[in-house]
Amino acid sequence: MSSHPTYFQGSVIDALREAIERQIPDSRAEVNGGGGHFSIEVTSPAFAGKSMLESQRLVYGAIAHLMKGDAAPVHAVDSLKTRTPVETVQTGG
């Protein structure tokens, strides 16, 4: 186990939001948290008709680079919600 802190510079929250919004079409991401633990809520028409697993995969895929390795800036996503713009929440916390 590595004991060094994350090498990441800058705001992890911003990095998460930008990564998600860049990779998921027409998405809006709300990210909260700190200390390696984050809650993420993403709204995008891309989730329409997708299962919860597929929707969450899209999000995890977008932020995978921030979760890799021992010194990852994101240690855990405590809550991940995906919804389509018509306001239907697909997943619980």
Add this chain to the structure above:
Amino acid sequence: MALNEPLRKHISEILAKSRVVLFMKGNRRMPQCGFSAQVVQVLDKLVPSYDTVDVLSSPELRDGIKEFSQWPTIPQLYVDGQFIGGCDIVVAMDASGELQKRIGADVSEPETPTITISEAAAKTFTAAVADAGGDALRLQIDAQFQHELLFGPRGPADIEVRTSGLTVLLDRSSAGRANGVSIDFIDGSGGGFKITNPNEPPKVKQLNAKELEAMFDRGEVALFDVRPEDERAIAKIAAARPLDAAGQKYLLGLDPDSPIAFHCHHGIRSQKAAQEMLLEGFRNVYNLKGGIDAWSLAIDPSVPRY
């Protein structure tokens, strides 16, 4: 880190061993993270048995399974080798009944257990059912064979048992532990429902000094002293065999049904020895509560206390 071929094969073999496999932190009895604990709770309710893999015991598997599923978090649930999801997906699928369908379709239906309810217990239940506002009587039996009787709503996977004019609901894992259970009701103070379950694995039974003396006097039990020779030199119960090489040989030669009891100074070491004998297959195993010290106080003051 890419998943190497031997590790991928290892994971596939783990998944092939059981229909339902949970990669988690800790194990079923002692989950080491809240998310893993939630998934265990859901599965315990739905399936009589499933495999768990503790990723904390293997950093290689912990990273490997994330690569395998392309999913970055633990726990991870697999059914028929297929990745189902993490904690919140499992919880949501459980609530919608989807998980039950996915797992339940091919999981063998547990046999409807036979449950006996005594007349006194049935009377008490019937009165309580009338007050329960439509909720059904449930019997829950967890993996440690702790029994709980309660009123609660009917679940989609419940097993229904009709007996003594009553309906008892059990979740699947409880049903798998319930065959032959009898429920009695004992009136008065210290009374209440008494549940006897023949499936319960034997436990070490605790005896106080008086109870042990009575059993011993009736010739019903063989008593063993687990303390080493230096402690036995200070104080001993004449009737107790030391658990030296000869004592162990004698003990292991006994019939596994014959009652055996253990004592030490205060009852801690003997409890451990007694538990080990359960693992050896003995079914009537006793521990002297409070050890030789309690014996000296309650039975024989000529035994020195130390």
